[in-house]
Amino acid sequence: MDQYYSLKAAADAWCHMDVRKGDVVCWPTNLGRMMGPWLVYASLLNGASMALYIGSPLGSGFAKFVQPQNVPGIGELALGPLMLGASNTLLNADHYGVYFKGMPLLNGKVSSIEIERICNGVDSNILETAAIGVPPSGGGPELLTIAVVFKDSNSTKQDLHQLRMSFNSALQKKLNPLFRVSQVVTLPSLPRTASNKVMRRVLRQQLSETNQNSKI
Missing domain, CATH: 3.30.300.30 (ANL, C-terminal domain)
Known part of the structure; x- marks a missing residue:
C-alpha cells in the first residue's frame, strides 16, 4: 500500500499539476497529515524540490514568501462538478445499493x-x-x-x-x-x-x- 501511494502521488502531481524535474513545489501543510506525505512523494519522485514555509500560510507573510518567484497558484474558487475520483459509483456498481446497504449506522458520540x-x-x-x-x-x-x-x-x-x-x-x-x-x-x-x-x-x-x- 505504501509503494502504491507514493507512485500515485507522483503520478497525480505529474499529470494534474505539471510538476517536472527542476520545479519547486510549495504546498503548505502539516507533514504529519495526509497531504504531507503526498508533498514529499509528489515533488521528490518527479525530481522537484520542496519550498517549506514555517508558520501559518493564511497571512501576508506567505504571500511575500511565494510572490518573488512569480509562480502560478493552484486552487479553487468554487467547485461545481465532482472532484476527480469522487464518482457516484464504485466499480460500476451503485454505492448505496451494493456497498453501503446493510452497513451499521453509528450515532457518533454517546453520553x-x-x-x-x-x-x-x-x-x-x-x-x-x-x-x-x-x-x-x-x-x-x-x-x-x-x-x-x-x-x-x-x-x-x-x-x-x-x-x-x-x-x-x-x-x-x-x-x-x-x-x-x-x-x-x-x-x-x-x-x-x-x-x-x-x-x-x-x-x-x-x-x-x-x-x-x-x-x-
Missing part, C-alpha cells in the same frame, strides 16, 4: 447517561449504574467499566461475567455495535455531591487505583 439507561434495564435487581472510562495500568485507550449498585446487597454474589455479557449484548443492540464493556464492578453506593450528582472523577480514580493494586 454516559445513555449507556447507564440501557444497563439499568438489563436486570431488575439493579438499582443504578455508572459508566466510567478507566485507563489501563499499562497505558492505552480507556476501558469501559460499569459500576453497579444492586437493590439487594445479597445480589453482589451475582455472576458478574454473565452480567457483563448482558451489558454488551444490550449496548451493541440498542446503542452502538462497537461498544464493549471491559469490566463490571459492584459498589454499595455511588459517590455523589451535595446536589446528588455522581462524582465520576472520584469513581474513575478509585477504579484506577483498584486496577493498579490488582496488578501488583
Whole structure:
C-alpha cells in the first residue's frame, strides 16, 4: 500500500499539476497529515524540490514568501462538478445499493447517561449504574467499566461475567455495535455531591487505583 501511494502521488502531481524535474513545489501543510506525505512523494519522485514555509500560510507573510518567484497558484474558487475520483459509483456498481446497504449506522458520540439507561434495564435487581472510562495500568485507550449498585446487597454474589455479557449484548443492540464493556464492578453506593450528582472523577480514580493494586 505504501509503494502504491507514493507512485500515485507522483503520478497525480505529474499529470494534474505539471510538476517536472527542476520545479519547486510549495504546498503548505502539516507533514504529519495526509497531504504531507503526498508533498514529499509528489515533488521528490518527479525530481522537484520542496519550498517549506514555517508558520501559518493564511497571512501576508506567505504571500511575500511565494510572490518573488512569480509562480502560478493552484486552487479553487468554487467547485461545481465532482472532484476527480469522487464518482457516484464504485466499480460500476451503485454505492448505496451494493456497498453501503446493510452497513451499521453509528450515532457518533454517546453520553454516559445513555449507556447507564440501557444497563439499568438489563436486570431488575439493579438499582443504578455508572459508566466510567478507566485507563489501563499499562497505558492505552480507556476501558469501559460499569459500576453497579444492586437493590439487594445479597445480589453482589451475582455472576458478574454473565452480567457483563448482558451489558454488551444490550449496548451493541440498542446503542452502538462497537461498544464493549471491559469490566463490571459492584459498589454499595455511588459517590455523589451535595446536589446528588455522581462524582465520576472520584469513581474513575478509585477504579484506577483498584486496577493498579490488582496488578501488583
